[in-house]
Amino acid sequence: xxxxxEFTKGLWNEIPPFRLVLGLCPVLAVTTAAKNGLGMGLxxxxxxxxxxxxxxxxxxxIPRKVRIAAFIVVIASFVVIVELLxxxxxxxxxxxxxxxxxxxxxxxxxxxxxEAFASKHKVIPSVADGLGMGIGFTLSLTFLGGIREIIxxxxxxxxxxxxDSFEPFSIMVQAPGAFxxxxxxxxxxxxxxxxxxxxEIS
Amino acid sequence: xxxxxxxxxxLTAICAGSALVLSYTNQAxxxxxxxxxxxxxxxxxxxxxxxxxxxxxxxxxxxxxMGKDDKGRSIEKTIFVAKKDGKPVSMAYETSSDKGYHGxxxxxxxxxxxxxxxxxxxxxxxxTPGKGDLIEKPDFRDQFIGLQLSQDAQLxxxxxxxDGITGxxxxxxxxxxxxxxxxxxxxxxxxxxxx
Numbered sequence: 385x386x387x388x389x390e391f392t393k394g395l396w397n398e399i400p401p402f403r404l405v406l407g408l409c410p411v412l413a414v415t416t417a418a419k420n421g422l423g424m425g426l427x428x429x430x431x432x433x434x435x436x437x438x439x440x441x442x443x444x445x446i447p448r449k450v451r452i453a454a455f456i457v458v459i460a461s462f463v464v465i466v467e468l469l470x471x472x473x474x475x476x477x478x479x480x481x482x483x484x485x486x487x488x489x490x491x492x493x494x495x496x497x498x499e500a501f502a503s504k505h506k507v508i509p510s511v512a513d514g515l516g517m518g519i520g521f522t523l524s525l526t527f528l529g530g531i532r533e534i535i536x537x538x539x540x541x542x543x544x545x546x547x548d549s550f551e552p553f554s555i556m557v558q559a560p561g562a563f564x565x566x567x568x569x570x571x572x573x574x575x576x577x578x579x580x581x582x583x584e585i586s
Numbered sequence: 587x588x589x590x591x592x593x594x595x596x597l598t599a600i601c602a603g604s605a606l607v608l609s610y611t612n613q614a615x616x617x618x619x620x621x622x623x624x625x626x627x628x629x630x631x632x633x634x635x636x637x638x639x640x641x642x643x644x645x646x647x648x649x650x651x652m653g654k655d656d657k658g659r660s661i662e663k664t665i666f667v668a669k670k671d672g673k674p675v676s677m678a679y680e681t682s683s684d685k686g687y688h689g690x691x692x693x694x695x696x697x698x699x700x701x702x703x704x705x706x707x708x709x710x711x712x713x714t715p716g717k718g719d720l721i722e723k724p725d726f727r728d729q730f731i732g733l734q735l736s737q738d739a740q741l742x743x744x745x746x747x748x749d750g751i752t753g754x755x756x757x758x759x760x761x762x763x764x765x766x767x768x769x770x771x772x773x774x775x776x777x778x779x780x781x
Contacts, residue, residue, distance in 0.1 A: 442600075450593045454600050461604040465611050472615040475622040 387512045394516030400493050401524045401566070402573050407493040410484050411525060412562040418541050421529025423477045425522025427470065427485060429515070431462045432494050436502040436514035443503045455498045456489070463488045493517060532556045532565055621645070624664075628694070628709065632666045632678045635696030635705030639668035639675060648677075650778050667779055668696075674779050676704055681771065683764040687756045688712040691721070695730075695768040699776065703739075706730045706765060711757075718757035726751055726758065736769040 398404055401411045410428070415421045438458050439446075446454045467485045470478040478485065488494065497517055502510040530540055536556030538546040546552075555561050625644050632643055643666040652661040666678040676698040684690045691711040696704040706727045713719045720726060729748050733739050740746025741755075741762050750758035 446596055446600075447589065447593045449589075450597050454597060457597075457600050457604050461608055464608055468611050468615045468619070472618040472622060475626050479626070 429518025
């Protein structure tokens with residue numbers, strides 16, 4: 385039961401970019417299209433799950449004083465592995481994401497989960513936590529990327545889906561569009577949870 | 587004291603493990619990564635300059651040792667070989683000229699086994715937009731198709747068959763120079779490929 389809970393909390397209650405408002409750099413920068421968001425999300429999920437697994441395994445071995453250094457080495461190694469694999473098998477995506485793949489190292493979700501969760505819990509809950517957070521992050525990025533792609537270029541995953549006379553709002557695929565869109569999603573999510581809470585009270 | 591030793595040992599072990607895993611991944615993915623770079627960076631121009639074939643010219647490559655550069659590092663030239671029924675029919679390779687209006691112009695040339703040009707495509711250049719960059723257009727570069735003698739690949743002013751671009755003589759000349767280089771290199775390339 386608790387493993388399941390660790391998994392699902394990342395999907396709604398603590399969904400990283402929208403609830404914890406963590407890891408915003410890739411959220412804002414790479415979500416110009418749904419595909420980029422999905423790719424970035426999957427790369428981050430891989431690192432998150434592997435780092436949580438290994439750190440949870442090593443949690444009793446690592447002395448507290450050097451834990452941050454040890455976590456960063458583990459995380460950085462997995463990021464380099466992802467980078468090499470993407471370059472070898474998904475070159476176009478690797479080109480689009482560019483500098484943001486190495487920057488997964490400093491994504492605060494990953495170090496945050498390692499420090500706050502994996503270093504204090506057993507292996508299975510840690511993997512569940514990493515997987516949940518990763519999938520939540522991936523869904524958020526794909527969702528944001530999808531909205532920006534539909535409004536900003538009239539396509540979704542590269543397929544044209546809008547009517548012929550549709551004029552794309554190109555601001556949505558530029559930087560300001562990311563902020564506007566993220567703000568609206570945050571507002572919507574808060575509105576939904578406030579409504580839910582009111583229902584529970586009354 | 588014991589704590590200190592433990593810190594050093596644990597951190598060293600983690601770093602060593604990381605180095606081991608990374609060097610292994612690096613080696614394991616090396617050929618595949620090189621292939622991807624060839625495919626997406628040089629691939630489009632290789633395919634543009636070759637005629638008909640039924641293999642993957644990006645995988646059938648021959649490397650030729652071109653001697654050493656100024657700093658003593660050895661230079662390799664990659665030849666992309668197009669085959670039909672297992673026999674080489676044409677080959678593509680890069681040459682360059684540093685006499686462009688703004689530095690070096692790199693071109694990819696496709697040549698059949700007789701030494702006739704099948705296509706020329708400009709891979710990298712930094713010529714003036716709107717003038718010198720017209721060398722990228724088929725109107726200019728398709729003039730080289732079918733040529734075999736390096737004399738013919740000169741501009742018409744120098745006795746060849748190529749009409750330079752008005753207002754971009756230097757850029758046109760540089761491309762022609764690179765094509766001439768490619769034709770002069772051909773006997774050697776052919777020898778290496780046919781082996």
